[in-house]
Amino acid sequence: MLEHLELFFKSIFIDNMVFAVFLGMCSYLAVSKKVATAVGLGAAVIFVLAVTVPLNWLLDQYLLRDGALVWLGPEYADYNLSFLSFIMFIATIATMVQLVEIIVEKFSPSLYNSLGIFLPLIAVNCAILGGSLFMQAREIPSLGLALNYGISSGIGWFLAIVAIAAIREKIRYSNVPPPLRGLGITFIITGLMGIGFQSFGGMLTGDNDPPEGTEPTTVEKIEEKKMIEEELQADDKAVSYNPLIKE
Amino acid sequence: MKEKLHELKLKYQGKKMAPAFNAIHTFLYSPNETTHSGGHVRAVDDLKRTMNTVIIALLPCLLFGIFNAGYQHYSAVNGFPADFSILEHFITWDNFWLGAITVLPLVVVSYGVGLAIEFVFAVIKGHEVEEGYLVTGMLVPLIIPVDTPLWMLAVAVAFGVVIGKEVFGGTGMNILNPALTIRAFLFFAYPTWMSGDKVWVHEGVARAGTADAISGETILGYLAQGKSEAMYAKYDLAEMFYGFIPGSVGETSTFLILLGGLFLIFTKIASWRIMLSAVIGSLAMGLIFNWVVDAGIIPEYSKFYGLMQFDFWKHLIVGGLAFGIVYMATDPVTGSQTNKGKWIYGFFIGFISVMIRVFNPGYPEGVFLAILLMNVFAPTIDHYVVQGNVRRRMKRLKNATILPKPSDGKAEALKVETV
Numbered sequence: 001m002l003e004h005l006e007l008f009f010k011s012i013f014i015d016n017m018v019f020a021v022f023l024g025m026c027s028y029l030a031v032s033k034k035v036a037t038a039v040g041l042g043a044a045v046i047f048v049l050a051v052t053v054p055l056n057w058l059l060d061q062y063l064l065r066d067g068a069l070v071w072l073g074p075e076y077a078d079y080n081l082s083f084l085s086f087i088m089f090i091a092t093i094a095t096m097v098q099l100v101e102i103i104v105e106k107f108s109p110s111l112y113n114s115l116g117i118f119l120p121l122i123a124v125n126c127a128i129l130g131g132s133l134f135m136q137a138r139e140i141p142s143l144g145l146a147l148n149y150g151i152s153s154g155i156g157w158f159l160a161i162v163a164i165a166a167i168r169e170k171i172r173y174s175n176v177p178p179p180l181r182g183l184g185i186t187f188i189i190t191g192l193m194g195i196g197f198q199s200f201g202g203m204l205t206g207d208n209d210p211p212e213g214t215e216p217t218t219v220e221k222i223e224e225k226k227m228i229e230e231e232l233q234a235d236d237k238a239v240s241y242n243p244l245i246k247e
Numbered sequence: 248m249k250e251k252l253h254e255l256k257l258k259y260q261g262k263k264m265a266p267a268f269n270a271i272h273t274f275l276y277s278p279n280e281t282t283h284s285g286g287h288v289r290a291v292d293d294l295k296r297t298m299n300t301v302i303i304a305l306l307p308c309l310l311f312g313i314f315n316a317g318y319q320h321y322s323a324v325n326g327f328p329a330d331f332s333i334l335e336h337f338i339t340w341d342n343f344w345l346g347a348i349t350v351l352p353l354v355v356v357s358y359g360v361g362l363a364i365e366f367v368f369a370v371i372k373g374h375e376v377e378e379g380y381l382v383t384g385m386l387v388p389l390i391i392p393v394d395t396p397l398w399m400l401a402v403a404v405a406f407g408v409v410i411g412k413e414v415f416g417g418t419g420m421n422i423l424n425p426a427l428t429i430r431a432f433l434f435f436a437y438p439t440w441m442s443g444d445k446v447w448v449h450e451g452v453a454r455a456g457t458a459d460a461i462s463g464e465t466i467l468g469y470l471a472q473g474k475s476e477a478m479y480a481k482y483d484l485a486e487m488f489y490g491f492i493p494g495s496v497g498e499t500s501t502f503l504i505l506l507g508g509l510f511l512i513f514t515k516i517a518s519w520r521i522m523l524s525a526v527i528g529s530l531a532m533g534l535i536f537n538w539v540v541d542a543g544i545i546p547e548y549s550k551f552y553g554l555m556q557f558d559f560w561k562h563l564i565v566g567g568l569a570f571g572i573v574y575m576a577t578d579p580v581t582g583s584q585t586n587k588g589k590w591i592y593g594f595f596i597g598f599i600s601v602m603i604r605v606f607n608p609g610y611p612e613g614v615f616l617a618i619l620l621m622n623v624f625a626p627t628i629d630h631y632v633v634q635g636n637v638r639r640r641m642k643r644l645k646n647a648t649i650l651p652k653p654s655d656g657k658a659e660a661l662k663v664e665t666v
Contacts, residue, residue, distance in 0.1 A: 035630050166626035167422050175416030177372075188414055192423050195431050196623040199599065199616030202609035
């Protein structure tokens with residue numbers, strides 16, 4: 001129970017898809033002009049993540065990783081299909097996105113029209129693939145935790161896009177200098193929002209019972225790391241050159 | 248003098264330097280302009296008056312900070328006085344002089360750099376200089392450690408004013424509080440100058456490693472290291488409340504901040520809803536942590552134990568929480584605008600501040616980050632409060648019926664039907 005709670009909190013706030021690892025930026029920047037649309041896309045991302053991460057966990061566990069095929073028989077124990085994980089994960093994601101597209105078109109044509117091309121593009125939204133790959137890299141131990149991870153990182157992305165959509169609705173009447181209007185100011189806002197989200201950076205790190213005397217060094221290390229990360233984020237130019245953003 | 252300035256103003260009209268000139272002019276005298284058409288209500292409480300009221304509320308904190316800077320330095324060097332009396336040990340010329348030469352340069356640099364940038368932007372963009380920086384420039388020196396190098400402050404102020412405010416179009420348009428943006432920039436760019444036990448006392452960093460080394464750990468610093476007995480041996484509750492403790496320049500005296508807060512509420516400059524709900528939020532989180540300790544969920548060796556067992560109401564009188572709640576969270580531009588939104592916004596500021604204090608080993612104090620985070624979410628909160636209001640009114644409109652007049656006798660019939 002406690003580990004579920006910790007993972008939930010961690011993937012919403014601390015490892016936020018947008019502000020900690022800067023994934024899924026293209027739809028985040030493009031579909032954040034209105035709150036209603038942003039909510040629709042955010043919900044779609046939550047749904048897709050919640051379905052694909054557990055599915056990919058099963059794939060990874062019983063098909064792809066080293067020795068995963070042992071359930072077929074002992075002679076398969078040496079097989080390692082993890083080089084297939086990208087293509088398998090993307091296949092799962094693309095299927096799921098098709099499903100979402102059909103559902104949204106059927107039940108909410110207005111949302112379907114306002115999302116436009118970005119709904120099918122969820123398939124290549126790197127937050128979605130990132131969710132599956134992080135799940136694999138962090139070796140999430142159980143199906144329940146994988147589901148939790150999918151939902152909560154989706155919620156983190158949802159919060160980010162809704163917050164920036166509300167801010168963009170608010171600054172619509174601001175006298176922003178002409179060269180910065182549109183994407184420029186959005187990049188700057190994203191950087192500033194990243195500073196706000198730094199309040200959670202470094203939270204819940206380390207084990208809970210450190211031996212006496214080692215604590216200060218860990219604190220210093222965390223601060224150093226924070227400093228480097230934050231210089232990247234605080235400097236908005238650096239954000240726009242960040243290679244992670246390119247999808 | 249006044250007439251001459253008016254003449255000069257006409258001469259400069261339409262020139263490039265006009266905004267800069269007008270700014271100085273209106274700062275000194277009320278302008279001689281009249282409206283061109285129609286009837287207008289004239290009120291004295293314009294933006295400049297609002298800003299000045301906040302500055303008046305901040306002045307006691309600044310003065311106290313000046314004396315406290317001197318007091319902390321001399322106490323760290325000579326040892327703390329055994330029987331402390333305010334007149335004898337605190338309000339002295341030595342303290343004032345030392346405080347003045349350390350704190351006033353911070354104020355001068357903050358105003359100088361910030362206003363210079365505002366003037367340049369106003370001249371380039373061709374609008375009047377806005378008063379927005381007056382309060383920010385006073386807040387910034389009060390929320391940084393006393394020995395912050397002046398060039399760092401200048402860099403941070405430039406960042407905060409340009410990226411935090413001017414790119415959004417100036418005063419009233421920004422999404423994050425500029426003073427807190429400056430503080431956050433300093434904190435993340437130069438962390439060694441912003442935390443630790445050396446930075447809170449004048450000359451603490453300069454003397455580190457020598458035989459004359461001095462230090463002053465903040466209350467939260469002590470607690471984060473689990474040394475609550477050592478902390479209680481050094482400071483008692485009254486000292487925490489009146490503010491004779493190390494900390495950022497103006498944040499230590501909860502008593503004066505309380506007075507300033509009451510003054511702001513009385514003059515209706517700041518929102519009492521935000522202040523009250525932030526206090527409730529921090530108390531709630533403190534109570535949860537106290538309960539966790541009482542229930543024995545967390546073991547005593549845990550690194551969170553020291554801060555968790557700290558009584559819930561004492562969170563309000565140490566660190567920057569009180570200062571943040573009164574002067575920062577109530578910023579009318581970056582906070583929530585709706586009344587219901589203000590309650591939610593304030594509550595989360597208090598709640599998250601105490602949470603960061605306890606849970607985040609990287610940050611001994613999290614108030615400024617909590618407020619920045621809620622600044623980010625304030626437009627979202629407002630959006631949903633407004634949507635909720637719209638929906639409720641639409642519903643009311645749909646259900647509304649035109650009641651018949653009581654004289655018709657139909658009203659009684661209707662009443663019988665509905666009951």
